[in-house]
Amino acid sequence: MRIAVIGGGPAGMTAAYEISRQLGQEVDTLDLFEKSDRVGGLSKSMDLWGQRVDLGPHRFFSHDARINSLWLEVVQGHYEIVDRQTRIYYKKKFFDYPIRPFNALRGLGLLEAARCLLSYMKERIAPTRDTSTFEGWVTSRFGQRLYRIFFKTYSEKLWGIPCTELDSDFAAQRIKKLSLLEAIKNAFFQGMKNKHATLVDQFAYPTGGTGSVYESMQAMIESRGGQILVGTGVERVITVNGKVISLQLENGEIRKYDHIVSSMPISLLVEKLPEVPPSVADHAKSLKFRNTILVYLRVERTDLFTDQWLYIHEKSLQMGRVTNFRNWVSQIYRDSASTILCMEYWCYFEDELWSLDAESMISLAMEEIAQTGLVDREDVTEGHVERLPRCYPVYFRGYREIMKPVETYLSSIAHLHVIGRYGAYKYNNQDHSILMGMLAAENILKGTRHDLWAINTDYEVYQEASVITKTGLMINKP
Ligand SMILES: Cc1cc2nc3c(=O)[nH]c(=O)nc-3n(C[C@H](O)[C@H](O)[C@H](O)COP(=O)(O)OP(=O)(O)OC[C@H]3O[C@@H](n4cnc5c(N)ncnc54)[C@H](O)[C@@H]3O)c2cc1C
Structure with a gap:
C-alpha cells in the first residue's frame, strides 16, 4: 500500500x-x-x-x-504544567477571561454591573428567539449588555462580519454550554469536580x-x-x-x-x-477564510504583564490579541533579558491590511501597544512579521x-x-x-x-475522559 x-x-x-x-x-x-x-x-x-x-x-x-x-x-516528559492567566483588556482595565462574575462586577463598577444584571434578567423573562446567530446565542446566555461589552467587539474584529451574520456554531463550539448562571455557580463552587471546559485553568506546554x-x-x-x-x-x-x-x-x-x-x-x-x-x-x-498577520515585537523589559495572552476588546485598536512568550515556560525565553510579544491582526485577502508591508505593520503594532500603556515605545527594539493565509474557516450564516x-x-x-x-x-x-x-x-x-x-470542536468525549498532569495522564473516573 x-x-x-x-x-x-x-x-x-x-x-x-x-x-x-x-x-x-x-x-x-x-x-x-x-x-x-x-x-x-x-x-x-x-x-x-x-x-x-x-x-x-x-x-x-x-x-x-x-x-x-x-x-x-x-x-516524552518534556513539558511543564502552566497556570493559565488570560484576561480581557477593555477601557484600560483588565477582566479575567473566562469571565468571573465577581471580577467583572469589580471592573465594571456597581452601576454598569446592575445594568448588566437587569439586561440578563430581561433575557430570562423575554428570551431572544433566534439563537441561530452568534449574537442571539450569546445574548440568550449572558444578556444583551454583557454580550456587547465582552463578546461583540472582539468577535467582529476576529471574523470581520457582524455577529448577526455569524453562525452560532462558533459560540457553541468555543463557549460551549457556559452561561452567566453557570459562571456564577462556578464562582461559588470553585473546586467542583466537573469544571466547565472554558474554565480550565491549567495546561501542559512542551x-x-x-x-x-x-x-x-x-x-x-x-x-x-x-x-x-x-x-x-x-x-x-x-x-x-x-x-x-x-x-x-x-x-x-x-x-x-x-x-x-x-x-x-x-x-x-x-x-x-x-x-x-x-x-x-x-x-x-464560496467558502470564506480569514487571514492573520502576526507582528512580533522585542521589548527590552521582563515585567510587562503576567498573562500568557490578552484579548484586546478596545474598538479603537485594530489588534485582537497579544501573546507574551515570557509567561509560558522559562525554557523558551532562556536567559534572555527581553520579552517577545506577538500581536494578532485579522483580515481578508482583499483588505488593505493584508497588503501592508512588514515595516508598516511593525509601526502599527508599536503604536497600538504603546496606546495600551502596557509598553513604552522606546523599549521596543525589533519587529518581525508572519502572515497566515486562510487560518480561520469562517462560520458565516x-x-x-x-x-x-x-x-x-x-x-x-x-x-x-x-x-x-x-x-x-x-x-x-x-x-x-x-x-x-x-x-x-x-x-x-x-x-x-x-x-x-x-469530528469537530463540538464532539463529546465518548471514551475515557482524562487530563494531563505533571506526572502523566490522569483518567477521570465517571
Ligand atoms: C493564532 C492562532 C492561535 C491558536 N491557538 C491555539 C491554541 O491555543 N490551542 C490549540 O490547540 N490550537 C490553537 N490554534 C489552532 C491550531 O493552530 C490548529 O488547530 C492546528 O494547527 C491545525 O492543524 P491542521 O493540521 O489541521 O492544519 P495546519 O496547522 O494549518 O496545517 C496544514 C499544513 O498543510 C500545509 N499545506 C497547505 N497546503 C499545502 C499543499 N498544497 N501542499 C502541501 N502542504 C500544504 C501547510 O503549510 C500546513 O503546514 C491556533 C491557531 C492560530 C492561527
Missing part, C-alpha cells in the same frame, strides 16, 4: 505518525508533503532573537484519553515550544522509514472514476498512491479535482448548507481522506486535528468507517 499525506500540521503529522507504525507491514510507502520549510503548520514554533516562539498563543488541551496519551507518548511535538513526530516517522518532504507543495489530487490514483506536485511531478490524506485548504483541493461537478466546485469557491454537497462529494471519492482545520473547514484546535489524523489512519489501516466530518 502506498500512502501520501498532504500537509505537515497536527492533522497530517498525526496521520503519518500513526501510519508509520505499520511501515514495512501493510504499508510500503509513506510520503508526507509539506509546502513550507518545516512541519507544525499553524502549530509550529520558530527561533526568534535567541528565543523560541509559536504562531500566537498555543495552549494544548483535551479531555480525550486517546489524544492525551498520544501527546504524552510524543512529548518545553521546546508547541511545534516541538510535531518535530518529534517527524523524527519518529523518518526513523520508521516514512518520508517527510518539506518545501514540497501539492498542486492537485488526481482521481479516475471516483477513485484516487495519484497526486501532482507543484513542480509538475506526478506520483501514484493508493490512499491520499489531505489537509490542504479544502477550497483549493476541490477546485483542482479533475472530476468535480461544477455545482460542487461553486460551493467550495448558511455555511453548513454550502459545506453539505462538498462533504458528500469528497466522501464519495474512494481512498481520499479529508482532515484538518482548513482541510475540512472546521474551526479546530490542535486536539481536534490530532484526532482527525488518528481516525483517518485507522480508516486506512483497519478499514474502520469513522466519519471524519463528524
Whole structure:
C-alpha cells in the first residue's frame, strides 16, 4: 500500500505518525508533503532573537484519553504544567477571561454591573428567539449588555462580519454550554469536580515550544522509514472514476498512491479535482477564510504583564490579541533579558491590511501597544512579521448548507481522506486535528468507517475522559 499525506500540521503529522507504525507491514510507502520549510503548520514554533516562539498563543488541551496519551507518548516528559492567566483588556482595565462574575462586577463598577444584571434578567423573562446567530446565542446566555461589552467587539474584529451574520456554531463550539448562571455557580463552587471546559485553568506546554511535538513526530516517522518532504507543495489530487490514483506536485511531478490524506485548504483541493461537478466546485469557491498577520515585537523589559495572552476588546485598536512568550515556560525565553510579544491582526485577502508591508505593520503594532500603556515605545527594539493565509474557516450564516454537497462529494471519492482545520473547514484546535489524523489512519489501516466530518470542536468525549498532569495522564473516573 502506498500512502501520501498532504500537509505537515497536527492533522497530517498525526496521520503519518500513526501510519508509520505499520511501515514495512501493510504499508510500503509513506510520503508526507509539506509546502513550507518545516512541519507544525499553524502549530509550529520558530527561533526568534535567541528565543523560541509559536504562531500566537498555543495552549494544548483535551479531555480525550486517546489524544492525551498520544501527546504524552510524543512529548516524552518534556513539558511543564502552566497556570493559565488570560484576561480581557477593555477601557484600560483588565477582566479575567473566562469571565468571573465577581471580577467583572469589580471592573465594571456597581452601576454598569446592575445594568448588566437587569439586561440578563430581561433575557430570562423575554428570551431572544433566534439563537441561530452568534449574537442571539450569546445574548440568550449572558444578556444583551454583557454580550456587547465582552463578546461583540472582539468577535467582529476576529471574523470581520457582524455577529448577526455569524453562525452560532462558533459560540457553541468555543463557549460551549457556559452561561452567566453557570459562571456564577462556578464562582461559588470553585473546586467542583466537573469544571466547565472554558474554565480550565491549567495546561501542559512542551518545553521546546508547541511545534516541538510535531518535530518529534517527524523524527519518529523518518526513523520508521516514512518520508517527510518539506518545501514540497501539492498542486492537485488526481482521481479516475471516483477513485484516487495519484497526486501532482507543484513542480509538475506526478506520483501514484493508493490512499491520499489531505489537509490542504479544502477550497483549493476541490477546485483542482479533475472530476468535480461544477455545482460542487461553486460551493467550495464560496467558502470564506480569514487571514492573520502576526507582528512580533522585542521589548527590552521582563515585567510587562503576567498573562500568557490578552484579548484586546478596545474598538479603537485594530489588534485582537497579544501573546507574551515570557509567561509560558522559562525554557523558551532562556536567559534572555527581553520579552517577545506577538500581536494578532485579522483580515481578508482583499483588505488593505493584508497588503501592508512588514515595516508598516511593525509601526502599527508599536503604536497600538504603546496606546495600551502596557509598553513604552522606546523599549521596543525589533519587529518581525508572519502572515497566515486562510487560518480561520469562517462560520458565516448558511455555511453548513454550502459545506453539505462538498462533504458528500469528497466522501464519495474512494481512498481520499479529508482532515484538518482548513482541510475540512472546521474551526479546530490542535486536539481536534490530532484526532482527525488518528481516525483517518485507522480508516486506512483497519478499514474502520469513522466519519471524519463528524469530528469537530463540538464532539463529546465518548471514551475515557482524562487530563494531563505533571506526572502523566490522569483518567477521570465517571
Ligand atoms: C493564532 C492562532 C492561535 C491558536 N491557538 C491555539 C491554541 O491555543 N490551542 C490549540 O490547540 N490550537 C490553537 N490554534 C489552532 C491550531 O493552530 C490548529 O488547530 C492546528 O494547527 C491545525 O492543524 P491542521 O493540521 O489541521 O492544519 P495546519 O496547522 O494549518 O496545517 C496544514 C499544513 O498543510 C500545509 N499545506 C497547505 N497546503 C499545502 C499543499 N498544497 N501542499 C502541501 N502542504 C500544504 C501547510 O503549510 C500546513 O503546514 C491556533 C491557531 C492560530 C492561527
